[in-house]
Every structure is written in C-alpha cells, then in structure tokens.
Amino acid sequence: MRTRTLVRLVVLSFSFAFVVTAAAGPVVAAVACVGMLISALAMAREDVARRAAAAEAEAVAATTEAKAADAVVAEAEAVIAGARLRLRGEAAW
Incomplete structure (x- = not known):
C-alpha cells in the first residue's frame, strides 16, 4: 500500500x-x-522630452528673431519718415 502511494506521489x-x-x-x-x-x-518618454526641449528652444529663438525684425522695421519706418520730411522741406523751398 505504501509503495502504491509512493508511486502516485x-x-x-x-x-x-x-x-x-x-x-x-x-x-x-x-x-x-x-x-x-x-x-x-x-x-x-525621453524622446518626447528631448523634442519638447528642442521645440521650446526654437520658439525662444523665433521670438528673439521676431523682436529683431520688429526693430529693423521700426528703424526703416523712421528712415522713411525722415526722408519724407526732407523731401517736403526741399519742395517748400
């Protein structure tokens, strides 16, 4: 009987x-x-974080470039206004 149990085990x-x-x-x-x-x-996630940082840097660079362009436009407008004043002054003579 024990052998049978052992075999089953x-x-x-x-x-x-x-x-x-x-x-x-x-x-x-x-x-x-x-x-x-x-x-x-x-x-x-690392790739997304890297791309987000690059996009943020590009946005800062674009903002700086836009501000510089605005300054150039303002300077050009001032030069044009000065030239118009000189032309009007010469026409009055």
Missing part, C-alpha cells in the same frame, strides 16, 4: 514538474515582452 511530482516547466516558457516570454514594452515606453 512520484507520478504527481513529475506531472507537477512537467506542468510548471511547460508553463514557465510562456510566463518568461510574457515577462520579457512586458520588460521590452516598459523599456520602449521609457525611451519614448
């Missing part, structure tokens, strides 16, 4: 080992996939 332990081994493959694959997804998300 051995068979059950081998069955358990087989099931655990068979299940370990997909579990390891799933864990690896999750790890790759987490890594890809982290890299995507």
Whole structure:
C-alpha cells in the first residue's frame, strides 16, 4: 500500500514538474515582452522630452528673431519718415 502511494506521489511530482516547466516558457516570454514594452515606453518618454526641449528652444529663438525684425522695421519706418520730411522741406523751398 505504501509503495502504491509512493508511486502516485512520484507520478504527481513529475506531472507537477512537467506542468510548471511547460508553463514557465510562456510566463518568461510574457515577462520579457512586458520588460521590452516598459523599456520602449521609457525611451519614448525621453524622446518626447528631448523634442519638447528642442521645440521650446526654437520658439525662444523665433521670438528673439521676431523682436529683431520688429526693430529693423521700426528703424526703416523712421528712415522713411525722415526722408519724407526732407523731401517736403526741399519742395517748400
């Protein structure tokens, strides 16, 4: 009787080992996939942060360039206004 129980126990332990081994493959694959997804998300976040910083720097540069262009336009308008005044002054003579 004890031999029979021992044989059942051995068979059950081998069955358990087989099931655990068979299940370990997909579990390891799933864990690896999750790890790759987490890594890809982290890299995507870094890329988004880098692009946002670059876009912000470009916006600052564009604002500075626009202010410089406004200053050039204002200076040109002042030169034109001065030239008009001189022309009117010469026409009056």
